Structure formats: C-alpha cells, structure tokens
Amino acid sequence: MPExxxxxxxxxxxxxxxxxxxxxxxxxxxCKAIYRLVPDMATAEDLAQEVFIKIWNRREQLGxxxxxxxxxxxxVNMALDHIDKNKRRGGAPQEIxxxxxxxxxxxxxxxxxxxxxxxQQAVDALPEKCREIFVLSRYEEMSYKEIAQTLQISVKTVxxxxxxxxxxxxxxxREFLE
Amino acid sequence: xxxxDHIDTLIAxxxxxxxxxxxxxxxxxxxxxxxxxxQYYEALKDTWGLAAEAxxxxxxxxxxxxxxxFTRSTLxxxxxxxVVSRRNTWWRLSAAAVVVVAAAGLAFALLKGxxxxxxxxxxxxxEVVLPDGSKVFLNRHSQLSYNxxxxxxxxxxxxxxxxxxxxxxxxxxxxxxxxxxxxTRVLGTSFVIKAYEHKTVQLNVVTGKxxxxxxxxxxxxxxTAGHTAILRSNKAPQQVQNTDPNFMAWKENRLAFHxxxxxxxxxxxxxxxxxxxxxxxxxxxxxxxxxxxxxxxxHELLEVISKAVDVKVTEEEEGVYRISR
Numbered sequence: 397m398p399e400x401x402x403x404x405x406x407x408x409x410x411x412x413x414x415x416x417x418x419x420x421x422x423x424x425x426x427c428k429a430i431y432r433l434v435p436d437m438a439t440a441e442d443l444a445q446e447v448f449i450k451i452w453n454r455r456e457q458l459g460x461x462x463x464x465x466x467x468x469x470x471x472v473n474m475a476l477d478h479i480d481k482n483k484r485r486g487g488a489p490q491e492i493x494x495x496x497x498x499x500x501x502x503x504x505x506x507x508x509x510x511x512x513x514x515x516q517q518a519v520d521a522l523p524e525k526c527r528e529i530f531v532l533s534r535y536e537e538m539s540y541k542e543i544a545q546t547l548q549i550s551v552k553t554v555x556x557x558x559x560x561x562x563x564x565x566x567x568x569x570r571e572f573l574e
Numbered sequence: 575x576x577x578x579d580h581i582d583t584l585i586a587x588x589x590x591x592x593x594x595x596x597x598x599x600x601x602x603x604x605x606x607x608x609x610x611x612x613q614y615y616e617a618l619k620d621t622w623g624l625a626a627e628a629x630x631x632x633x634x635x636x637x638x639x640x641x642x643x644f645t646r647s648t649l650x651x652x653x654x655x656x657v658v659s660r661r662n663t664w665w666r667l668s669a670a671a672v673v674v675v676a677a678a679g680l681a682f683a684l685l686k687g688x689x690x691x692x693x694x695x696x697x698x699x700x701e702v703v704l705p706d707g708s709k710v711f712l713n714r715h716s717q718l719s720y721n722x723x724x725x726x727x728x729x730x731x732x733x734x735x736x737x738x739x740x741x742x743x744x745x746x747x748x749x750x751x752x753x754x755x756x757x758t759r760v761l762g763t764s765f766v767i768k769a770y771e772h773k774t775v776q777l778n779v780v781t782g783k784x785x786x787x788x789x790x791x792x793x794x795x796x797x798t799a800g801h802t803a804i805l806r807s808n809k810a811p812q813q814v815q816n817t818d819p820n821f822m823a824w825k826e827n828r829l830a831f832h833x834x835x836x837x838x839x840x841x842x843x844x845x846x847x848x849x850x851x852x853x854x855x856x857x858x859x860x861x862x863x864x865x866x867x868x869x870x871x872x873h874e875l876l877e878v879i880s881k882a883v884d885v886k887v888t889e890e891e892e893g894v895y896r897i898s899r
Contacts, residue, residue: 412649419641427635437633441640442783442798449648453743516628533590534625540590555586556579559618562589566621573620 403463411455418463419448425464426471432535433475433528435520443474472536476528476546483524511572518568522561529554530561585615589622647781647799692719695735699824704731707742708749713824714848736768738780738825756805759785759794766822775805778821786811820846829875830866836883839863840897847872849893858885858897 399421406414426447431440447470451458458466522530528547532538533554538546540554547554566573584601587593593601605612693702693710694717702710702718706725710718716735724730725747733753741749741760749760753769758777765784768776777786779797786803787794788811795803795811802816820842823829829846831839837859840851849872853859861883867875876887876895888896 415649416641419644420637423637423640424635427640428629428632431632432629437635441635444635445640445644445647448644452648512627512630515624516631519625519628530625534622535629540586540592552583555583558586558589559582562618562621565625566617569621569624572624573617 400462400464404459407455407458415448415452415455418451418467422464422467423448426467429468429471429536430475432531433472434478439478440475443478444471447471447474468536472532472538472546479524479528515569515572518565521568522564526557526561526564529557530565533558581611585618589619689722690719691722691724692717694718704729706744706747706749709740711738711825713737733767733769735770736766736824738764738766738822740764741782754805755788756811757787757789757791757794759787759791766825768821776802777804778802778816780822818842827869828867829870831863833862833864835860836863836879839879843872843875846870849895851895851897852890853897855897855899858883858899 403414403418403421406417423444427440427444430443430447431437434440434443447467450470451467519527519530529543532543532546533540540551540558543554544551581601581604584593584597584604587597588601605615693700693712695712695714697714699714700712702712704710704720704724706729708729710731712718713736716733716737718731718733718737720729720731727747729744729747729749731749731751733751739751739760741764751758751760751767753767754775756767756769756775756777758765758767760782764780764782766778766780768778777784777797779799779801781799783796783798785791785794785796786805788805788809793810795813797803797813800816801813802821803811803813805811819830819832823842823846829839829842831842837853840853843849844851863879863882865878865882867878879885879897880887884899886898888898890896
C-alpha cells in the first residue's frame with residue numbers, strides 16, 4: 397500500500413499507532429528542513445517536536461492530507477515563525493559585512509570533505525531574507541510563487557533576492573567555480 | 575537593449591523552470607550577443623549547481639529519543655492538557671498519608687472586590703480553573719489574582735507564592751504571569767513559578783515554552799521544557815541548573831531522594847510538610863539517603879529515616895522535630 401494511504405488507514409484505526417508511524421517516518425525530514433533555515437540542532441529538534449504536537453492536536457482534521465508535503469510545509473512555517481519571533485525580540489542575526497564575506501571566500505581549502513562545509517558556510521553567510529528565500533527555493537524546492545505567498549512578498553522580490561543570493565555565492569565560492 | 579535587471583529575472587526564472595518560450599528566446603538572444611554574457615550566465619548556473627552540496631551533511635536527529643520525548647510530553651498527557659505526571663492524585667488528600675492538611679481553618683478563600691478576583695490557598699493546596707479554562711495548582715499560602723477584564727484581550731494574572739500552571743492554548747490572547755519582579759509570557763505550556771515574598775523568583779518549565787523576564791520585557795529569556803531560571807531583584811533573568819528533584823513534590827505528592835545527603839532531604843521535607851527539622855549533630859547532615867515516597871506521611875518518613883541511618887527523632891513541640899544520635 398502506498399505510504400500515504402497506509403498512514404490514512406492507520407489514522408482511522410489507531411491514532412497512537414498512526415502517530416508513531418508518522419513520527420518515525422517523517423521526523424528526520426521535518427527536523428532537517430527546519431535545520432536548513434535555523435541551523436542549530438537543539439532548536440531544530442524543539443521546533444520539530446512542536447510541529448508534531450500541532451499535528452497530534454489536529455489529528456481529527458487530517459482526513460484528506462498528503463502527509464509528506466503537509467509536514468514539510470508545517471516545518472518550513474515553524475522555522476520561519478521562529479526566525480520572525482527572534483527578530484522581533486531584537487535577536488536578529490546581523491547582515492554579514494563585506495569583510496566577513498571576504499573571509500569566507502579566502503579561507504584555504506584543505507580537504508574535499510570541507511568543501512561541502514564551506515559551501516554551507518557561504519549559504520549561511522547570506523543576508524537573512526536572502527538566505528531564507530534561497531534555502532526555500534534550492535533545498536525546500538518551493539516555487540517562487542509559493543515562497544512569495546509564504547513570506548507575503550511579491551514574486552518579483554523573490555526573483556530579485558534569488559539573483560542577489562546567486563551573485564553573492566558566486567563571489568564567495570569563486571575558488572570552486574574555476 | 576535589455577537591461578541587466580531584466581536579464582537577471584530571466585535567469586532566475588530559467589533556474590526555477592518557470593520561463594516562458596518567449597522569455598527563453600530573449601535570453602538566448604542575449605547570450606549570443608557577447609561571450610561575457612555567456613560567462614556570466616554559466617557562472618550563475620554553476621553556482622546554483624554547486625549550492626546543492628550544502629546541507630548534505632545535516633546532522634541526523636535521534637528519532638527514538640525524540641519519539642520518547644514526544645510520547646512523554648504529548649501522548650501520555652491527559653488531553654487536552656499537557657501535564658508531566660499521569661497520576662492526577664495531588665489533591666486527593668488521603669487522611670492517613672498527609673499529616674500537614676490536618677491543620678484546620680479557612681483553607682480557601684475567594685475574594686472579589688474592585689473588579690479584581692483573588693484566589694487564595696490557605697493552609698491547604700488548591701486547584702483552580704480560570705475563566706479561559708487554564709488550570710492553576712496553588713501551593714499552600716499562595717494566591718493568584720486577575721482583573722475582571724481577564725481574557726477579553728489578554729490573559730494576565732498576578733501570583734504570590736508558588737503555583738503550577740497548565741495554560742489553555744490560545745495564541746490570540748497571550749497569557750502572562752506577574753510574580754514578584756518577574757513576568758512570564760506563556761507560549762503554550764505547563765510550568766511552576768515560585769515567588770515567595772523577599773525571595774528569588776524561580777521558574778521551572780515542565781512542558782512547552784515560556785518567555786521569562788523582569789518588569790521590562792526586554793532581555794526576556796526563552797525557556798523550554800526541563801529548564802529553570804531565576805530572577806533576583808533588579809537583575810536580569812538567569813538560566814540555572816535545576817538541582818532540586820523535588821521541585822514539584824508539593825503538587826505531585828511525592829518525595830524522591832536518590833543518594834542525597836540528609837540535609838537536602840530535610841530541607842525538602844520542611845518545605846513539603848511545613849515543619850521544622852532541627853539537627854544538633856552536624857556529622858549527620860552528609861549521610862546519604864535513598865527512597866521514593868508516594869503520598870508520604872511525616873511520621874512514617876521520619877521513622878524510615880531513623881531506622882535507615884540509625885538516629886533518634888523527637889518531637890520537641892508542634893511542628894518542630896529534633897534529630898539526634
């Protein structure tokens with residue numbers, strides 16, 4: 397039986413078993429999606445827990461849901477909410493200065509293994525909004541339209557920010573782009 | 575002549591895969607015009623490709639541990655509340671077991687006046703339900719008050735003493751507890767606040783999440799389940815290690831001692847039974863003591879201790895016990 401149909405059947409038959417199956421199948425997906433936007437594992441785990449608590453509280457209204465997409469979306473929204481709340485509390489991560497950008501770009505590459513870490517650093521170093529949009533497009537595979545709706549901005553802004561992100565990454569990753 | 579912004583938009587759309595045929599033709603034209611254009615385009619496309627490598631090594635969460643945590647916090651909590659303990663026995667004052675409730679007098683008072691409702695526990699612990707459905711468990715000699723506009727737009731209560739809160743979820747109306755100089759803004763949760771007069775305010779979060787601050791909400795500390803913070807007067811809130819395993823003893827009717835020195839056990843018992851325990855021989859204080867007591871009775875517990883560590887217990891006067899060799 398396809399996974400979603402199986403989960404739907406479980407939901408009708410035994411809520412607890414359904415929850416366990418859902419949790420164990422999708423917790424890593426939810427947690428990792430959050431982590432890409434909020435790169436701190438302890439916080440990502442806390443937020444992922446909250447996603448599943450919400451699902452549990454809403455279990456009576458999940459009759460038509462396609463779980464994987466639903467959970468992915470819930471994870472993204474949870475992460476964005478968290479970023480927003482942090483910002484309102486004045487804890488916004490400051491935009492990276494050109495000097496820092498330079499630092500990311502010129503640190504020597506030692507191992508192939510570190511390449512991935514360096515690329516990730518470069519993405520992490522993008523300005524806040526720019527990074528959010530880039531992550532949603534590149535890793536969460538959301539369309540510009542979906543991103544625009546989620547963040548309540550125009551598609552045009554999404555397109556602009558995407559290009560800003562790519563141009564900045566092109567500079568900080570130039571050593572890998574020869 | 576196409577401007578750069580427009581070209582960027584076309585490239586962005588091409589990357590997304592949402593480019594129209596007409597737009598693709600425009601882009602192709604532009605690419606043919608100059609080799610530099612082609613290089614610019616290739617570099618951006620390569621960057622997009624390279625970025626796929628990021629987050630390939632996202633740390634794996636421990637699914638089993640997280641499932642256990644979820645089970646404890648959510649599945650095993652009596653719906654719709656999220657409580658730590660499955661036993662909801664704290665108010666069942668078994669006459670044999672709980673010595674301290676014997677004290678007579680007005681155990682509970684509800685005072686209304688000036689548009690303020692005050693709920694007070696006297697010599698007895700009390701469970702109250704607020705108009706919004708939130709539950710509050712008040713320890714002895716503790717009181718909670720709220721204005722008549724409670725729950726119209728926000729939910730604000732003032733606490734003196736110690737209480738355990740199970741806050742009804744309602745994101746539209748934030749729930750705030752003022753206690754001493756502290757403010758705790760609730761983000762859906764259960765927690766304990768201890769705010770006795772002239773003492774440090776202490777907060778233990780049992781489930782969920784709260785923001786804890788001084789009078790000024792700037793510098794609020796966000797705390798999640800299992801964490802503890804204190805607020806000393808005129809200081810910023812500070813997260814601390816909760817070293818008292820019996821911080822909920824008064825609510826759960828349970829005292830647990832795992833290899834704790836006697837002086838700690840006595841301190842917990844003094845709080846729990848509302849008595850004083852006097853120890854004359856200080857060499858007794860650091861003897862380790864073990865045991866978990868459900869619905870403990872004071873005399874019963876003192877007898878267990880006297881046998882376990884071979885000491886004599888005498889009641890000096892009402893509510894004062896002396897421990898000696």
